[in-house]
Amino acid sequence: MSWESERNLKIAFVGAGAQGASIGADFALAGLDVTFIEQWPEHVDAMNEHGISVNMPMRSINANVRAKHLCQVAELRERFDVIFLVVKAYDTRWTCQLVEPVLASDGLVVGVQNGMTQRAIASVVGAERTVGAVFDMASNMFTPGVTNRQNDRDTSWFALGALDPANRERVERVAELLRLSGRVEVTDDIGSAKWMKLIVNAAQLVPSAILNLPFAEAVRVPGMAKVMRAAGYEAMRAAQADGASIVPILGMPPTTTNDPDRYVDEIFDEVLKTFMMPDTLTTVLQDWHKGRRGEVLDINGHVVETLERAGRGAPVNRRIVEIARSIEQGSLTAQVTNSSLFAT
Template sequence: MIEKRPRIAFLGTGAQGASTGADFALAGHDVTFIEQWPDHVEAIRENGITVNLPTETINARVPALHLCQVAEVKEPFDIVFIVVKAYDTKWACQLIEPYLAPDGLVVGLQNGMTHEDIATIVGRKRAIGAVIEIASNMWVPGTTNRQNGRDTSWFAMGALDPETQDRVEAVAELLRCTGTVEVTDDIRSAKWMKLVVNAAELIPSAIVNMALADAARAPGMLEVMREAGYEAMRAALADGSKIVPIIGMPPVTTNDPERYVDRIFEEVLQTFSQEDTLTTSLQDWRKGRRAEVKEVNGWVVDILAAHGQTAPVNERVVQVALEIEKGRLEARPENAELLIDALRSARPQR
């Protein structure tokens, strides 16, 4: 069982991991950062981790390890929060698994359906899925800018194995130092609902190189983003997921999946983002990194294909995004027309 003061690691301390991990440190928890950006590790060691919140700036002193120093860990971790990109999940879990206590837990604070990847490495009884809703960015080592206060930061958590579900609340209580945390017995559906809104917002707004709010106001783009979400919802239902409320929304009162997509997308725009919020995908591209294209929009395409259905808007999003990542196309507002063309072809199928 998890002891009163568990040994905790945050594996991945970019914008999201660093801001939540800083709250853990200031709450007095035994927390260690493990990070792949060398300059970031050195900045944290020298000056601590600084988090700029909407109404305050905090600084926490946290032990920070380079990836190569994980091999020096002597005492195993009781809880590991994985906060790396979805496509980095498996290797991150392989890295940390030898340093996880026999009854330790791995929590995936990530976009995408990464809970199954975690389970394949550490086992289903040690895997906890999670949903995270925070807007933040990081451009320089040692400092993260969190655009949500703790009152508008939201998480959901649930075990993959029913035998582990009674341990989730203890982990959730730890996470409540940084935001609202709900425990669910259907984390798979909750993860799908987050992927629905991610499919609508992350890559589409990055393709047109705009802040999320600006992209949603650009001519034709709101319809494109909603259609990407509608396709994702169809994929979720085809995959056996239920429509469940997330990010603090009230219980579902509509039987129309598309209306629910509209509601959840509107909630993200109004509550969980600001006028200048850049999605994590656009931040990745501006840093020269690849984004979670296949893990979000590509997932929708693949799931619907497996059920004999198509996802023309998400398919176009993936195609355009990969061209941008290959350097064959530039992320720019004019790309909206490429997505709108896909929307026009999709509507006759509905």
């Protein structure tokens, strides 16, 4: 195993769905040593036979890749220097347990995920081998072997941060890798950056999915912008209760306001302006369309739990969780008229 050069690193993408496959394709085309590990059998077979195709707004690419089924992890003899974990937040712990045996002793797991997953990763592989990540990149996948990426490199954004300060130099190496796929920043306060992203996710991902609309349309439904921003304000209070600082994300300049709610508005508007196309479906709505549960408890549910521990309430996020869980349990349908369920 060698960290002398990025090109010597053995890299795995665990979770080769819309996001993981999009990033991994850039790595493969750059000639890096990349292995995809994925749980969708037909997708693995399609990638091995035809490569991974990535359709972007102005271009399309295809990369030949080496893909493995989850059940083949125990057959792997090589150890990976960097594992990019691109699975749902609720799948973090067991996935880390699955791949820990093939992680190099000085390897790193980079959690390119929603939610505060760096804590779950560290609980399995150790803080010294954990890198937290924040990202904003819209994509979707409904056909095996094909991902539709709505942000090219210029509007894809990542931030990375080591849990162990001793890894700062190696995180810079990982950042160089990710720059193949977008803009990348390295931060010394990844916990706060993760919270800032969770704030905007709490405001956007689940509320728009509840209406079965792209975010850009959901925000125009009467009353919903107010609900979404209120969810973000509660999430900001949760972040501060958890000890997070207000830090810039998404490539935005440092905030000039001391008003936490005003900052929530700023990042909310930046995502709407830069990272969301008119037809962008949030990851939660995509999961629901596929019959899967979304990351509701890892986003809005985390806000509720954090404020409850601080002896405070989160009525807007609690209502979002209640409605979303009803949809996932089949007692309610995602539809525009659900906006009336937020009326007070």
